Amino acid sequence: MDKDHPSTRPASNFASSPVDLPAQRRYGYEGVTAVDRELAAILSTDVAGFSRLTALDEERTVRALNLCHGRIAELVREHAGRVFGQHG
16 A cells, blocks of 8 residues: 555645645646535424424414524524525
C-alpha cells in the first residue's frame, strides 16, 4: 500500500491542504478542486391520534397542526435551513 496515496492519509491532512497538487499529478486527479459540502438533516413528524382529534374537532386540529408547523418552519429558517414539500 502506498503511504502517500490520498486514500491512506489521515483526514487531517486533507483539511489543511484541500488541493494536494503532487498527489493530483501522481494519481491522475488533475483538475480536482476542493468540494463544498452541505450537512443535511431530515425531520419527519407524525401526529399521534390525528384521526381521532380530527373527528372530534377538525378545524381546531388543523389550526393546531398549522401553528406547530409554522413554529417548526420558523426555527428551521432561523438556523439557515429550508422546508420543502409544504402543503398549501
